[in-house]
Amino acid sequence: MDDLLDQYDLVLQAFWLTIQLSVLSGLCSLVFGTLLAALRVGPISVLRAAGTTYVALVRNTPLLLVFVFVFIAAPNLGWFVGTPFLVKGVIAMSVYTSAFVCEAVRSGVNAVSVGQAEAARAIGLTFTQTMGSVVLPQAFRAVVPPLASVLIAMTKNTSIAAVFGLMELTGRMRYFTNNSADDTVIFLVFAAFYIVLVELISAGAIGLERRWRAAR
Amino acid sequence: MTAATTPETGTETVVALAGVDKWFGPLHVLQGIDLTVHRGEVVVVIGPSGSGKSTLCRAINRLETIDNGSITLEGRPLPQEGKELARLRSDVGMVFQSFNLFAHKTVLENVTLGPIKVRGTKRTDAEKRARELLDRVGVGQQAAKYPAQLSGGQQQRVAIARALAMDPTLMLFDEPTSALDPEMIKEVLDVMVDLARGGMTMIVVTHEMGFARTAADRVVFMSDGAIVEESTPDDFFTNPRSERAQDFLGKILKH
Numbered sequence: 288m289d290d291l292l293d294q295y296d297l298v299l300q301a302f303w304l305t306i307q308l309s310v311l312s313g314l315c316s317l318v319f320g321t322l323l324a325a326l327r328v329g330p331i332s333v334l335r336a337a338g339t340t341y342v343a344l345v346r347n348t349p350l351l352l353v354f355v356f357v358f359i360a361a362p363n364l365g366w367f368v369g370t371p372f373l374v375k376g377v378i379a380m381s382v383y384t385s386a387f388v389c390e391a392v393r394s395g396v397n398a399v400s401v402g403q404a405e406a407a408r409a410i411g412l413t414f415t416q417t418m419g420s421v422v423l424p425q426a427f428r429a430v431v432p433p434l435a436s437v438l439i440a441m442t443k444n445t446s447i448a449a450v451f452g453l454m455e456l457t458g459r460m461r462y463f464t465n466n467s468a469d470d471t472v473i474f475l476v477f478a479a480f481y482i483v484l485v486e487l488i489s490a491g492a493i494g495l496e497r498r499w500r501a502a503r
Numbered sequence: 504m505t506a507a508t509t510p511e512t513g514t515e516t517v518v519a520l521a522g523v524d525k526w527f528g529p530l531h532v533l534q535g536i537d538l539t540v541h542r543g544e545v546v547v548v549i550g551p552s553g554s555g556k557s558t559l560c561r562a563i564n565r566l567e568t569i570d571n572g573s574i575t576l577e578g579r580p581l582p583q584e585g586k587e588l589a590r591l592r593s594d595v596g597m598v599f600q601s602f603n604l605f606a607h608k609t610v611l612e613n614v615t616l617g618p619i620k621v622r623g624t625k626r627t628d629a630e631k632r633a634r635e636l637l638d639r640v641g642v643g644q645q646a647a648k649y650p651a652q653l654s655g656g657q658q659q660r661v662a663i664a665r666a667l668a669m670d671p672t673l674m675l676f677d678e679p680t681s682a683l684d685p686e687m688i689k690e691v692l693d694v695m696v697d698l699a700r701g702g703m704t705m706i707v708v709t710h711e712m713g714f715a716r717t718a719a720d721r722v723v724f725m726s727d728g729a730i731v732e733e734s735t736p737d738d739f740f741t742n743p744r745s746e747r748a749q750d751f752l753g754k755i756l757k758h
Contacts, residue, residue, distance in 0.1 A: 409566065410666070
C-alpha cells in the first residue's frame with residue numbers, strides 16, 4: 288500500500304490511460320459498429336455481405352490476436368509504423384468491439400416495426416434518412432442494456448493493452464505486484480478503479496433508459 | 504351524384520396500372536390489374552380479405568414491387584429504388600392501417616419531418632403549416648404529445664396530417680379504419696370525406712361501405728387478386744353484376 292501511495296501519480300496516470308482507451312475506443316466502436324449495422328440491413332447486397340464477413344471474421348478472433356495484428360503484424364506490412372501506442376490500442380479495441388456493437392444495434396433495428404420504415408419511405412425519405420431519423424434512434428432506445436454490456440466488456444478488455452506496453456491499469460498493477468509482497472491490496476485497489484468505470488457506464492445506461500422511457 | 508364528386512373530376516390521369524401481376528411465391532396476388540385514376544377522383548377498393556386490395560395500394564408507391572405490367576404516376580413509370588423513387592413517393596401520401604406514426608417523435612415532429620428533410624422547408628414554416636394541418640384534422644391540441652399518448656383515431660388523423668404536409672398529388676389509404684374502435688372510425692372518415700370534397704385524388708382500400716357510398720366516385724371490387732367489377736357506388740351497391748360481388752355484399756350488408 289505504501290508503494291501505491293508513494294507513487295500515486297503512476298497509479299493516476301494508469302487510470303487516465305485506461306479512461307482514454309475506453310472512451311476513445313467506445314466512441315469509435317459506437318460509430319463504426321452503427322455504420323456496420325446500417326450496411327448489414329441496407330439494400331446493397333455487396334455491402335451487406337461485407338458487413339456480415341467483417342462481423343464473422345472479427346467476432347471469431349480473440350482480442351489478443353487483433354492486438355498482435357495491429358501491434359506486430361501490421362507494422363511488418365508497413366502499416367501503423369510509428370503510430371503512437373495509444374492510437375494503436377484504440378484501433379485494436381475498436382476493430383474488435385465494433386463487431387459486437389454492430390450486432391447489438393442490428394437486433395435493435397430488427398425490433399423496430401417494419402411499418403416505421405415504410406412510413407418514412409412513404410413520405411419520401413431516402414434509405415439513409417430513414418435509418419438516421421426514424422429507425423436508428425428507435426433501435427438505440429431498444430438496445431441500451433446490451434450496448435452497455437458491450438461497452439463494459441470493452442472497458443475491461445482494455446487490460447489486454449498491458450501486454451503491448453501500454454501502462455494502463457493492469458500494466459501498472461503488474462509493475463507494483465512485481466515489486467511488492469502486498470499483492471492482495473494492490474489487486475483490490477486496481478479492481479476498484481475498474482469498478483468505478485463500469486459503474487459509470489451502468490449509471491449512464493440507466494439514465495438513458497429512464498429518459499427515453501419517459502419520452503413516449 | 505353527391506356533392507363529394509362534383510369538384511373538377513378531370514380527365515387528366517394521375518395513376519395508371521396496366522397488366523399488373525404479382526406473385527407471393529406460388530400465390531398470384533395481383534392478376535392482370537388495369538386501373539386508371541383521374542385527377543380529383545375518389546376510388547374505393549373493396550373486397551374480401553386476401554383479395555389483393557392492400558397489395559394493390561402498396562404497389563402504387565412501390566412499397567411492394569410488381570412482377571409484370573406497368574404503373575405510371577402522372578405519366579412517369581415508377582423508378583427503381585433510390586433517390587428518384589423517394590422523390591416520387593414524397594408526392595404520394597400514404598395512410599396505413601396501423602398508423603405507423605414515428606414512435607420517438609412528437610405529433611408535431613411527425614408532421615414536420617418530411618417537409619424539413621425531403622422538401623428542405625424551414626423549421627418555422629414547416630411547424631406553422633403542420634399546426635394548420637393538425638387543426639384541420641382536429642388534433643391541434645395534441646401537437647406536443649407522443650403518439651403512444653393518443654387514441655387510435657387521433658393517431659390516424661395525425662397520420663393523415665403527416666401525409667398532407669407533403670402536398671401530395673395522390674393519397675393512398677390502406678384500410679385506414681380497420682384498427683379502430685367504432686366511435687373512432689367516424690372521426691377518421693369525416694376527415695377523409697372532407698378531403699374528398701376538397702378535390703383530393705384518393706385511392707381508398709376499406710371495409711366502410713358507408714364511406715364508399717358517400718364519398719366514392721367509383722367502386723372497384725376485387726376478388727382473388729383480380730378486379731371483378733368497377734362501377735359507380737350507386738350501381739355497385741344496388742345492382743352488383745358479378746356473382747362474387749353479390750355474394751360479398753350479401754354477407755356484409757346483412758346487418
